[in-house]
Amino acid sequence: MSRRSRRTREKAVFTLEQLPVRSLANPYEPVRVLDEEQIEQLHDGSMRILEEVGLEIVNERARTLLVDHGAEIDSRTGYVRMDRGLLMEKISTIPDTFTLHARNPRWNSVYGQNHINFTLVASAPNCSDLDRGRRTGNFEDFCRFLKLGQTFNVVSCHSGYPVEPVDLPAHTRHLDAYLAFISLTEKPWHAYSLGKDRIEDALEMIRIARGIDVERLRREPSVMTVVNTNSPLKVDGPMLDGLMLMAEHGQPVVVTPFTLAGAMSPITMAGSLSQQNAEALGVLAITQMVNPGAPAMYGGFTSNVDMKSGSPAFGTPEYAKAVLAGGQLARRYGIPYRTSNVNASNCVDAQAAWESGMSLWAAVMSHGNMIKHSGGWLEGGLCASFEKLIVDMEMVQMMSEFLQPIRVDAEELALDAIQDVGAGGHFFSTRHTVERYRNAFYVPLCSDWSNFENWTDNGSMQTVQRANRLFKDVLEQYQEPEIDPSVREHLQDYVRLRKEEIRPQW
């Protein structure tokens, strides 16, 4: 057989064995790293930050809104100060759960309580794979990530551009990106909150894609945005414009302070967490001043910097503790919680996996409702890796399976089988085993469980090489999901029209 036809034959038999679509929830109690008194101390610390220091709100409309609701402007600094009574009253209207609607309802997903959603890497400037190495983000790779995100059942939604499509003109890039989200995937997605226009386009295009009106969109959140504060204590103008528009339309806003301990926040965990809490709650309050009851999420991203190099570190013991503490804080206020699967490795090696593993366990056991960057994040977020995406899908699938509780009943206890097999026997061929072996255990995506001799005979492939093969096989099999041709045409017209309207920003 020629090399080519052998490869063709191999390709022909590839089928992706993955976990089924699940509405995933964590049935176990969250891990708590703080006691009740400590939570109240952190709460008090953050209230004092809002009361005594305040936030710099670089947006006139938002400042006015805050003052109208009872906040004060500090005459010395110009920061907006809020007392805890006002703050707590405002955030009390944030719903503890909401559903994010997809253009295919199969992918609707629930955020809040013990529901868990995993999303792909977002906002990486670079991407990489073993074949072509590391390169600047581009639209072709952007689309390949979307296709992978569509394919893997454990991915709930897209929480940003997996990689920045830098080859597209900056002023209209979002239109091409939105069209790609809608065409290549059926899952909900994310619009960057950089001014009103980008959000308006997102709202309009999601309405067209779902064939719904403004009122129904308001009742059925369909696109999310993540707003990062410019820590410490500063909130930029365009972010707030986007945030207020999203809240007005009832779309979920995730507020995530970027509190790297020792750089953008105090070097102590307690200091960073109380600052995170102050910034998150202070900005979340604005969403409720705009539209009480608008869905929103509390984002935690506290990590530490490497004090030798000043680089951010991720997946550290400090990170894991901060993630779990953040979950406790979010639950104290009854707000859905966003956290992340992160690492600082420069390649898809053991470090990438142990740092991600540390992040992921903490995120899952913190009752994180959205675990962002769960597929492909590398280099502290500076690179989206195709092979890391596969590694992450494996780890996320393992978590999904870990969250299926052990069943205990007479059938599962198998006393009869134990009696039949007796001492020193084996269970391989018992009826109890034969009836169950196909679906008994988690089937991995790219773990290799063969023995050393077989593994060597098969080329001593490391995980990253198996992941490389797998992501290409998946892409080769990808099929674009169906979309009504008239809807597609409507969307294409919208994009064309808007591209004509938008002037390049020099």
Add this chain to the structure above:
Amino acid sequence: MSRRSRRTREKAVFTLEQLPVRSLANPYEPVRVLDEEQIEQLHDGSMRILEEVGLEIVNERARTLLVDHGAEIDSRTGYVRMDRGLLMEKISTIPDTFTLHARNPRWNSVYGQNHINFTLVASAPNCSDLDRGRRTGNFEDFCRFLKLGQTFNVVSCHSGYPVEPVDLPAHTRHLDAYLAFISLTEKPWHAYSLGKDRIEDALEMIRIARGIDVERLRREPSVMTVVNTNSPLKVDGPMLDGLMLMAEHGQPVVVTPFTLAGAMSPITMAGSLSQQNAEALGVLAITQMVNPGAPAMYGGFTSNVDMKSGSPAFGTPEYAKAVLAGGQLARRYGIPYRTSNVNASNCVDAQAAWESGMSLWAAVMSHGNMIKHSGGWLEGGLCASFEKLIVDMEMVQMMSEFLQPIRVDAEELALDAIQDVGAGGHFFSTRHTVERYRNAFYVPLCSDWSNFENWTDNGSMQTVQRANRLFKDVLEQYQEPEIDPSVREHLQDYVRLRKEEIRPQW
């Protein structure tokens, strides 16, 4: 500068930065994957196994002991059956905590309740490193592992031969191994429970090493053994001889059933766990019949086989659930718990790290008191890897640091620093940071947190390559701990004498 002198200079400045010696405990609540009713169902299932099926006890003395205490011999199978009243009464005398004494009291360690101890890989037939590849276990490599185990502060004790020193004659191998444990390390160690002789030699040599008499040794446990059942439901004769002698002398016995779901136990988690529970408790009862109050541990090792290849799989979702469930069962009986850090990868890659990470998190959050195989296990236990040992030390150190609770007080909350820095500033040079930056965060052993450009300039080293360099640096710096020359001579005489006594076993 020549290559050689540059290397010499590099070596000269190497100092191992590691965590200090800690008596480690888990301050957080354990993760529970079973509810109270399920625990009782598993308990009931295992009691029925002991009552209705029984264990095959291949040792006349142990059978007689069991019958004398009220057990019955099944007339059809010859298995020993115990009712739950008898079983529960016997295991009730197992202490919930004990201290293992080292020849240097600095390394005494506590087992039970929320105390955690990590031990190196044990019983691998092969070992490997990047320089010399994979090879059969030998005494030189055995000693190198012991030196590494002595050096890393997170290692509490040696729970077996890290790698089997196959080049030593089998019948006297244990004498050389014990002498190496005593000479090269100060930490407690383990004797294989393969007949009485090996245990007698261990007890005698630890007495000499510590300079104590039989009575004091009985009061101060100083050497442990792990007894694996020959699952399902069978317990081999020589194991039981060793177990009874250890119990008689008040030394801790760890009973670990080898329940691989689908092979040596039912394919269901509930079936495997109830069988594990029956075997562990049934054999633990024997230790208390010999010597009520003798220290002992409940070992959990339930994992699943890969139903495609029949190979054991480790660090799977099923494994993590079994580890956590095993902790709940051990706590129900108030018995210290042994679990493991395991994986099935054939090299030190991402899979090795995510499977170990999954095992380790579960082990730590199960309140495992001894986490065996925590340094160097690879290939499902068939290989002890020097680079994996370093990777594991990093992961174990991260867990140790994760278990240091967040401090919350006025100093840590840092409100003054937050006020001083204000909005949009940075914390790098604040007094609050400068006073703390040296010890603020976990300092890794071999994680590389440099940016992509620096990492590339430094040779794009993967974790396994950094680990390779590190273990060799550590070995180069190793210094043999002090020992009284007369004690050393006494031990050497003992070994020489015993070697003359022991006839080769053909």
